[in-house]
Amino acid sequence: MLELQRNVIFGQFIDTGSLIHKMDARVKLGATFVFIVASFLIDSFLGFALVLPLLALIQLVSRVPLGYVLRGSRFFLGFLVFILFFQVLFYPGEVSSSSYLWRWGFLSISTEGLYTAGILGLRVVFLYYVTTMLMLTTSLVDLTNGLELIFGPLQRIRVPVNELVLVFVIAIKFVPIFIEEVERLARAQTARGVPFDEGGAFKRARRLGRLLVPIFISGFARADLLTTAMNTRSYRGGSYRTKLRQLHSAAADWLMLLLVVVWMLAAWQLPTWLTA
């Protein structure tokens, strides 16, 4: 509890200077989009097994330590397992009576339930992994620029792209700040006799409630401060803004994107071909 930053890495950026870090942000965003679409299309264990080598490759090339990513996903994975447990118990689909492993009233464990929950779990883990990797390997400046350039054409039909991207990026940027804040609060309250580092999981969770009011107050104070800071420095969004850093995409970037597209198509279609 006292070192929450170890267990939640969402929104953090780790600069290892790897190939993936140097890739054009637009290409990375595009690849992430392809991954997200693929995560909904792929619906077999074999398909996800085909995805795995690519993810392993990304992990390896990015040089972000795997242990760090896994540790940092503990809370998320724990929560996912918790939800999937109920997904299995309350599985609503058609189940042939021979595939029930256990049944009690409306609660049951069936092979169909386990299968669906398994696919669903893999899907969520896949989604979580690619978005986390995107943020671990892309600085916020690049992320902002990339998003603004991708959605830039929408400005012609008066979609406030800059403002929307700004809000999105600030929201992400605030996550690690909030986590640090929670940590600081937990430490100070521990010093006053709320033992955040002792007791069972349920007790610990209940103590978290005590942090809610102060965290909200400091959140609003921060937002207020940020607004003032932006106003005093005459921030205005839209097409008036110019970029200090221009994004450059090389042929290699587009090849990577192509690789991702082909790989995902394969992971989606190959299992049906093989079983047919």
Add this chain to the structure above:
Amino acid sequence: MTHDSGEVPIIELRNFRYTYLEGTPRASEAIRDVSFEIRPGERVGLVGPTQSGKSTVVDAFAHLLRLKPGQVFYRGEDVATPGYDRTGLRREIGIVFQQPDSQLIEDVVGADVAFGPTAAGLPAEETRRRVEESLNALNLPYPEYRLRYVHALSGGQRRRVAIAGVLAMHTPVLVLDEPMAGLDPRGRRELLELLTRLQRDRDLTLVVCSASLRDASLLCDRFVVLDRGRTVMDGPVHEVLQEADRLAELDITLPETVNVARKLKELFPDLPTDLLTEDELEAELLKRLGAA
């Protein structure tokens, strides 16, 4: 609590090292090598520029970090041994943090000050007495402030509530991290008087963290100077102040009289710099002027 002998230090750090998020790509080394002992009843100033590690050291006192064994001791006991009574430790060491807001738990002043004593299991009557006593001591009259909303108070008042919350615990050790920050001159004077009085009446062990020797010198008899995670000086106030130039190099704010003495050294090279009051400065100058 008995303060039997001055032999066993109440707090001791032995070659304390600490790295935040150790073993991750975001690791940052905060403390490289810090060792010192604090004896019961001492008034110690923990001085150093920003990033010197003061706040990390304070967190270590009450075991608020993932400590490794053999580095932090309370009354001779290693606080990092498995099964060590951390809750008990935190009832002995009262910490007033840099940002008072982080340690205010309840919404209402009275309830917040009562939080510690209640958590420690004191009877309601005793708790009420302590809340009243602590709030009054900080010039927040009990009947008037008891039901006020914490978050509606001013920054200085919130700091005083935070201090009251710690005082109500009647801890033998009181640690204050930058207690003077954000207080006006009157608030500073009042806090100074209060701390001096408390320290005397309750026989407290007092630790004051600050980037300014000006504040700390009014409260402490001994300084431990930190720089980039290491202890660089440790000694009585006058001894440390003799190396005023070195302190200034470390970006530590010095008392006005010391600054004047440093300038006057151009005229009187043998002028000492450990002059805390104008009277001391005047006496030294008169001595030299008389001689000339």
